[in-house]
Amino acid sequence: MPTVATVRWTDRRAGGRADAPVAFDPADFQPGLATRLLVLQPTPFCNIRCDYCYLPDRDDKSRMAPAIARLAVRRLAEDGLLGDRLTVIWHAGEPLAMPLGFYDEAIAAIGEAAGAHCAVTHALQTNAMLIDDDWCRLFLRHGVRVGVSLDGPAFLHDAHRLSRRGHGTHARAMRGVERLRAHGIAFHAIAVVTAQALAHADAVADFFEALGATELGCNFDEAEGSHGESSVAGREDSHLAFLARLFERAVAGGGRLQVRERSQALRRLAGGMPPLRWRGIDYPDNAQVQPFAIVNVAWNGDFGSFSPELLGFTAPGHGSFTLGNLTQTGYLDSARGEPFERLWAAIRRGTEACRRTCRYFDFCGGGAPVNKLCENGDLASAETLYCRSMVQRPIELVLARAEAAAPGRLQRQA
Numbered sequence: 553m554p555t556v557a558t559v560r561w562t563d564r565r566a567g568g569r570a571d572a573p574v575a576f577d578p579a580d581f582q583p584g585l586a587t588r589l590l591v592l593q594p595t596p597f598c599n600i601r602c603d604y605c606y607l608p609d610r611d612d613k614s615r616m617a618p619a620i621a622r623l624a625v626r627r628l629a630e631d632g633l634l635g636d637r638l639t640v641i642w643h644a645g646e647p648l649a650m651p652l653g654f655y656d657e658a659i660a661a662i663g664e665a666a667g668a669h670c671a672v673t674h675a676l677q678t679n680a681m682l683i684d685d686d687w688c689r690l691f692l693r694h695g696v697r698v699g700v701s702l703d704g705p706a707f708l709h710d711a712h713r714l715s716r717r718g719h720g721t722h723a724r725a726m727r728g729v730e731r732l733r734a735h736g737i738a739f740h741a742i743a744v745v746t747a748q749a750l751a752h753a754d755a756v757a758d759f760f761e762a763l764g765a766t767e768l769g770c771n772f773d774e775a776e777g778s779h780g781e782s783s784v785a786g787r788e789d790s791h792l793a794f795l796a797r798l799f800e801r802a803v804a805g806g807g808r809l810q811v812r813e814r815s816q817a818l819r820r821l822a823g824g825m826p827p828l829r830w831r832g833i834d835y836p837d838n839a840q841v842q843p844f845a846i847v848n849v850a851w852n853g854d855f856g857s858f859s860p861e862l863l864g865f866t867a868p869g870h871g872s873f874t875l876g877n878l879t880q881t882g883y884l885d886s887a888r889g890e891p892f893e894r895l896w897a898a899i900r901r902g903t904e905a906c907r908r909t910c911r912y913f914d915f916c917g918g919g920a921p922v923n924k925l926c927e928n929g930d931l932a933s934a935e936t937l938y939c940r941s942m943v944q945r946p947i948e949l950v951l952a953r954a955e956a957a958a959p960g961r962l963q964r965q966a
């Protein structure tokens with residue numbers, strides 16, 4: 553049975569007033585604004601040097617103090633942005649380059665600041681190189697959800713994920729994965745799909761089926777920050793074929809291989825995205841374009857919102873995307889400043905451009921501002937290679953399968 557029976561594409565003429573200049577007011581949003589994702593960057597430092605990395609400061613060994621982690625959550629509570637659930641992601645550079653004791657302190661401090669009414673879940677994304685038994689015990693102690701960055705079999709992974717001396721890192725990452733397995737810790741995997749991987753979908757599927765990860769996320773090699781060009785650009789037919797084969801394997805594997813992009817597309821097509829109303833205009837609820845749904849905090853308390861990667865970036869016409877520093881100002885106070893107003897206005901113009909021009913808008917909500925900026929040089933623009941790779945192709949593949957499985961049952965309504 554096809555999962556999708558009817559797909560309605562939005563009337564592109566709807567909405568359209570959201571790009572007028574307005575002051576930010578949390579009371580304009582229904583449901584009320586709440587931060588669902590707090591991305592904490594405990595250190596800019598990374599112990600390896602992937603050749604597609606976008607981080608500008610990966611040699612910087614600065615470290616977050618637990619007091620900054622506490623302040624990051626206390627400020628959310630003071631601003632009324634703390635709901636009954638919060639996910640904290642420790643990310644960028646390599647979170648395990650921090651001392652293990654930092655997390656015991658920081659997680660306790662966050663729990664105190666969040667209080668009993670807010671359930672906090674901790675997650676981290678790691679290159680797995682430093683995972684040992686002590687880290688595994690910490691993950692179990694705090695219920696940390698673990699994601700490992702692996703690009704597939706060694707010949708693909710070692711082509712790009714290099715040590716600081718230029719050697720492959722696959723063997724050491726797999727030793728870390730072995731420790732996770734030995735402790736019975738479930739983990740998901742995120743792979744960066746480069747041009748080189750596109751001809752090897754079956755090798756990638758074989759590897760991740762055997763790995764036992766709960767889910768495989770297939771990021772594609774994005775042009776972002778200090779990594780100015782995507783190797784997938786100009787190879788989009790090959791990327792489509794790669795994804796199609798991976799999705800086939802996911803279906804044929806009976807659950808052994810869960811591909812995040814397929815699951816997301818199925819969810820979006822089956823249920824749409826919940827609406828967020830701002831000043832009487834309904835938007836599909838996309839956290840990356842919604843103020844403070846995602847809050848990003850650097851090691852020193854600098855913070856930003858919207859796409860996490862924006863924190864630390866600068867761009868002509870915008871300057872820095874840092875909105876403030878927690879030791880001096882709160883999140884909502886920063887929204888009264890000119891940098892926030894300029895940033896949010898540009899993101900709203902981009903969302904409106906998406907609404908006018910993109911038939912996938914109901915399943916996306918206006919995409920990823922950081923990719924609009926990095927690919928098109930303009931936050932107010934619409935389609936990107938990221939859109940086509942991460943949103944549009946997965947949806948089209950799921951629809952094509954539904955149509956093939958039950959010809960005539962699927963209706964696309966304009």
Ligand code: SF4
Nearest residue numbers: 906910916918919939
């Ligand atoms: S897929 Fe791209 S162009 Fe379409 S709504 Fe999303 S961000 Fe905008």
